[in-house]
Amino acid sequence: GDSVTQMEGPVTLSEEAFLTINCTYTATGYPSLFWYVQYPGEGLQLLLKATKADDKGSNKGFEATYRKETTSFHLEKGSVQVSDSAVYFCALSGNQGGKLIFGQGTELSVKP
Amino acid sequence: GAGVSQSPRYKVAKRGQDVALRCDPISGHVSLFWYQQALGQGPEFLTYFQNEAQLDKSGLPSDRFFAERPEGSVSTLKIQRTQQEDSAVYLCASSSSAGRDTQYFGPGTRLTVL
Numbered sequence: 001g002d003s004v005t006q007m008e009g010p011v012t013l014s015e016e017a018f019l020t021i022n023c024t025y026t027a028t029g030y031p032s033l034f035w036y037v038q039y040p041g042e043g044l045q046l047l048l049k050a051t052k053a054d055d056k057g058s059n060k061g062f063e064a065t066y067r068k069e070t071t072s073f074h075l076e077k078g079s080v081q082v083s084d085s086a087v088y089f090c091a092l093s094g095n096q097g098g099k100l101i102f103g104q105g106t107e108l109s110v111k112p
Numbered sequence: 113g114a115g116v117s118q119s120p121r122y123k124v125a126k127r128g129q130d131v132a133l134r135c136d137p138i139s140g141h142v143s144l145f146w147y148q149q150a151l152g153q154g155p156e157f158l159t160y161f162q163n164e165a166q167l168d169k170s171g172l173p174s175d176r177f178f179a180e181r182p183e184g185s186v187s188t189l190k191i192q193r194t195q196q197e198d199s200a201v202y203l204c205a206s207s208s209s210a211g212r213d214t215q216y217f218g219p220g221t222r223l224t225v226l
Contacts, residue, residue: 004154032212043116044155044203044217051212089154093212097168098143100205100215102154 002027002094006103009087013080013110021075021106023064023090031092033057033066033073034100038087047075047088080110116218118204124224125194133189133221137206144187145215146179147203155203161187162210194225 007022025031035047035057048057053068062077073090090103117136125131137144143162147155148171157171163184172179176195181187191198201222205215 036217043219044205046214046216049214091154097160097162098207098211098213098215099145099157099160099168099171100147100155101157104154105152 002031002092002096002101004090004092004101004103006088006090006106009105009107011106011108013108015082015110015112016079017110019075019077019080019084019108021088021090021108023073023075023103025071025073025090025092027071027092027094029095030068031094033064034091034093035062035064035073035075036089036091036102038089038105040086044089080108082110082112084108085110116204116206116216118202118218118221120221121219122222122224124226126226127195128193130190130192131194131223133191133202133223135187135189135204135206135218137185137187137204138208138216139185141206141208141216143207143210143213143215144181145205145207146187146189147205148173149201149203149220151200158189158202191223194223196225199223199225 034049037047048059050057050066091100146158149155160168161181176192201220204218207213
């Protein structure tokens with residue numbers, strides 16, 4: 001069945017460092033891909049999404065490109081801030097009525 | 113309302129008790145999803161409604177779990193005879209249409225079964 005694999009955390013970075021969180025997927029057909037973020041004490045929020053191959057999703061300085069050839073959707077940010085500290089979830093929606101399949105989450109901690 | 117709301121936010125139940133968790137989706141949203149999130153894990157799909165029709169319940173872990181959305185808006189997830197392994201955060205999400213539209217999540221209900 002469809003699945004998502006993310007790099008394990010926690011990831012600890014200094015402010016202004018470059019961020020990459022790896023995400024790969026297994027799916028039949030052409031899924032939509034998402035990154036959700038969960039800030040401390042808050043609910044899941046959509047960060048960005050891409051619906052077809054080579055699409056780039058972007059928001060709040062974060063980017064991810066849908067790479068069908070490598071079945072990947074890695075999250076990147078050029079310069080992280082303390083306020084980016086959160087848990088990040090990669091997810092896909094395939095051909096099954098829109099339900100999301102999530103990775104296990106990657107906790108990011110940014111130190112001043 | 114402005115977003116998806118869930119109640120109660122926290123629920124403690126003794127093993128064997130029945131619980132009911134409520135979800136109020138964004139007004140007018142057609143699709144409603146329930147997910148279960150164990151500690152330190154990603155959410156896992158439980159069930160999906162399109163309006164009042166339950167189109168997919170493949171993720172419900174046992175017949176003790178039951179969900180309904182009788183009028184196509186508010187939904188209730190009921191767990192009968194709760195077990196310790198049911199302890200988790202239960203998330204509700206809604207989207208404006210069927211298919212792969214963006215899902216908006218509620219804050220979740222944290223269920224602890226003693």
